[in-house]
Amino acid sequence: MPKANPQRSCLACREVKDKGSLLRFVLAPDRTVVPDLQQKLPGRGVYTCMKGSCLRLAAQKKQFSRGFKGEVLGAEAESLTRQVTEKLEERIASYLCLANKGGKIVSGSDQVMDKLKKGGAGLLFIATDISVDIGEKFRGVARLKGVPCVALFSKERLGGLLGKELRSVLAVSDSGFVGSISLETEKYRNFFEEERK
Numbered sequence: 114m115p116k117a118n119p120q121r122s123c124l125a126c127r128e129v130k131d132k133g134s135l136l137r138f139v140l141a142p143d144r145t146v147v148p149d150l151q152q153k154l155p156g157r158g159v160y161t162c163m164k165g166s167c168l169r170l171a172a173q174k175k176q177f178s179r180g181f182k183g184e185v186l187g188a189e190a191e192s193l194t195r196q197v198t199e200k201l202e203e204r205i206a207s208y209l210c211l212a213n214k215g216g217k218i219v220s221g222s223d224q225v226m227d228k229l230k231k232g233g234a235g236l237l238f239i240a241t242d243i244s245v246d247i248g249e250k251f252r253g254v255a256r257l258k259g260v261p262c263v264a265l266f267s268k269e270r271l272g273g274l275l276g277k278e279l280r281s282v283l284a285v286s287d288s289g290f291v292g293s294i295s296l297e298t299e300k301y302r303n304f305f306e307e308e309r310k
């Protein structure tokens with residue numbers, strides 16, 4: 114019999130889910146609440162859904178103090194949300210760096226457009242500060258070719274990840290990286306999605 118996945122409940126909505134799909138938090142020695150996205154930090158953890166709305170609710174209802182049985186520091190909704198956002202972004206960024214080292218990233222408008230049209234692009238990143246017209250042009254071609262688009266990071270950050278100047282768009286070539294990066298961007302998207310009733 115395969116061992117069942119460990120289950121934990123969300124501090125906010127109380128729903129019980131696979132531990133791995135939740136957001137874990139641990140307590141630092143000074144009792145600061147620390148998000149643990151990799152679920153590897155030592156100590157007892159408390160959990161929320163991987164959703165901004167549950168994280169905010171847990172913070173507003175002082176559930177972190179309850180979960181950790183005592184006063185805690187750094188459990189404000191805003192700062193926890195910011196930290197989780199940064200960590201989610203860092204994970205996506207580090208996958209993009211890895212893909213780049215593996216020669217699986219194409220950047221520069223002409224090269225990316227070429228790659229989209231000829232096939233072989235698995236995922237398209239569009240800078241959040243790209244001009245509307247150019248963004249639409251890339252989205253249109255990507256839609257036609259069935260390539261998913263992610264609008265994340267500024268031109269400066271996209272370029273910086275590749276060790277280059279500003280980059281408005283980059284394409285991840287069809288490869289194992291597409292799956293790993295898509296999983297992370299999906300988490301990111303879910304985190305910001307408003308709770309549906």
Ligand SMILES: [Zn+2]
Pocket residue numbers: 123124125126127128161162167
């Ligand atoms: Zn929840």
